[in-house]
Amino acid sequence: MGKHRKIKAHLSKPVSSITGVLLLDAAAAHMVLREIEASNNHYIIGPKRGHILVRIASEFHPQRILEIGTNVGYSTILMGKELPKRARITTIEINPEFAKQAKENIARASLEPTIEVLVGDALKIIPTLKDEFDFVFIDGVKSQYYAYLQALEPNLFRGSMIVADNVSKSEAQMQDYLKHVRESGLYTSRFIMVENDGVELSIRR
Numbered sequence: 479m480g481k482h483r484k485i486k487a488h489l490s491k492p493v494s495s496i497t498g499v500l501l502l503d504a505a506a507a508h509m510v511l512r513e514i515e516a517s518n519n520h521y522i523i524g525p526k527r528g529h530i531l532v533r534i535a536s537e538f539h540p541q542r543i544l545e546i547g548t549n550v551g552y553s554t555i556l557m558g559k560e561l562p563k564r565a566r567i568t569t570i571e572i573n574p575e576f577a578k579q580a581k582e583n584i585a586r587a588s589l590e591p592t593i594e595v596l597v598g599d600a601l602k603i604i605p606t607l608k609d610e611f612d613f614v615f616i617d618g619v620k621s622q623y624y625a626y627l628q629a630l631e632p633n634l635f636r637g638s639m640i641v642a643d644n645v646s647k648s649e650a651q652m653q654d655y656l657k658h659v660r661e662s663g664l665y666t667s668r669f670i671m672v673e674n675d676g677v678e679l680s681i682r683r
């Protein structure tokens with residue numbers, strides 16, 4: 479095959495199969511994450527707890543992820559960057575301005591094909607979701623964690639994993655959630671302290 483035909487064949491391949499482009503995509507995601515970290519956004523999980531979230535998610539090899547509380551897409555991009563092939567993330571954000579920024583950040587990180595941002599109240603959107611989720615990251619309003627979980631339970635199955643953020647700092651606002659995952663018998667649950675806050679890891683029995 480001549481040089482030009484080779485290049486043409488290369489360019490006609492799906493983007494994800496071109497190693498060089500994959501490297502560029504990883505660099506793009508990296509750049510967007512560093513930008514968000516530098517923006518002094520206090521909502522985001524941040525690099526340390528984010529690293530733990532990604533480690534848990536990648537060891538679990540999830541195929542279908544749900545996130546509640548997108549903000550500008552930081553944790554979404556962190557997870558999306560490490561996803562196994564064919565895995566998909568649905569993320570829900572109530573604030574249209576944050577959702578718009580998240581969509582832009584996700585596009586700049588070249589993760590659009592695997593991430594869907596839904597704009598609205600998670601408590602109204604979750605009951606409309608048809609899919610079952612094997613990995614859920616809960617990071618919306620702290621006092622609503624239990625309500626999110628109740629709405630979500632029909633979409634979980636044995637082995638589904640739920641990671642809830644800010645379980646140490648906001649413990650008082652999520653007593654009902656923690657009691658449910660720790661004492662209902664429906665989950666195997668444990669707390670992990672990272673930096674100055676913690677996450678609760680619960681697996682549906």
Ligand SMILES: C[S@@+](CC[C@H](N)C(=O)[O-])C[C@H]1O[C@@H](n2cnc3c(N)ncnc32)[C@H](O)[C@@H]1O
Pocket residue numbers: 521522523524546547548549550551552553554570571572573576598599600601617618619622
């Ligand atoms: C702590 S921030 C999420 C941070 C993000 N997960 C990260 O680590 O990059 C919580 C977000 O949840 C959103 N939120 C609050 N209530 C919500 C609801 N009922 N449904 C969906 N999103 C909600 C807020 O607007 C806010 O952007």
